[in-house]
Amino acid sequence: MFLVSFFAFDAHASVLKGVDDETKLSFWEWRSDAVSIRLVQRLPDQSRAYFMARKFTSEHAEMIAQSCVFQSVFKNTAPPNKNYVVKYDLSEWRVTYKNKEHGLKIKEKWLNEWQEKNVPMAAQIAFEWSLLPTIQRYHQGDYNWGMTMYALPPGARFDLHLVWYENGIQAQVDIMDMQCGPDIRLEPVSDF
């Protein structure tokens, strides 16, 4: 029984959908024996608050808030005895929305816009390091947290095509019917 369940876990990579314990928002997660990719909705209001606290004007924070932001966690979960190198390039990921396909709005595109709009340097630095790196390489045990942005309106439903490389070999998965965080304001939770 033990052996059966052990190998079954290893052999069945899958997409999980659920509600994040901490944020109470929806998440989608891909897990295999070497890779875990978790995408958690962020509400536009969370993005407004986060970026305005980091010296963005309300106008610029609104641009980010309206761009469909997900908190993203990418991990190399291969066991220590496996010399697995996992690599990805976010510019290869594709979004399908209303039968049209487009790429993610990656960090470099945003930074060009912020420079053109003369956004303060401190805000640009905070923005740059808050996003998931566009290209990353993970050795065993490595991982990152960071925001990814999908250039879609709040609440939009879309399919996501993810691509990554395990020891140079391409892997891909489609996550269907994801949803951007809706533009709602959460009431503060009272302890009373």
Added chain:
Amino acid sequence: MQNRLRYKKLFFFTGLLLWVCVANSAQKQSLHEMTDKKLAPDFVLKDIDGNEHRLSNYRGKVVLVNFWATWCPPCRDEMPSMDRAYKKFKKAGMVILAIDIGEDEDDIFKFTADYPVSFPLLMDKDSSVIRQWAVTALPTTYIVDPAGRLFYRAVGGREWDDDALIAQLMSLQKK
């Protein structure tokens, strides 16, 4: 009958062995050993108390250089274990320089109310230092060996007071 018993034993011990392997792999904290081991880019940065730190002044010691920010959840998560490791191995020569990216003294002071640490917190306010290091995300930690070379790297947080991890770091001191 004896065969059945033998198979049962074999099944049990194989299961036990696999369980031990899985349990160990879940707990192991790993660092990536750099293949080229280039010299670490030198820097001079002030900590939040106004003291200046030059990396090359720590030659002869193992230096853990951690790039972080107060708003970064995995950076916050690894700070307590880093502090425990520092308190335990400071006398053995362990040096930790935690470099905050893009924030000022006020942001970091507020942070230390919830996460008190005893190692220096340096500030790279304009991110000019991090750009000289091969860092693409926070937290990223490099272990600089006593010769000043980039020896290990960890992308993402670690439990720094893990015994095996500490032994790995302190073995560099003896080399």
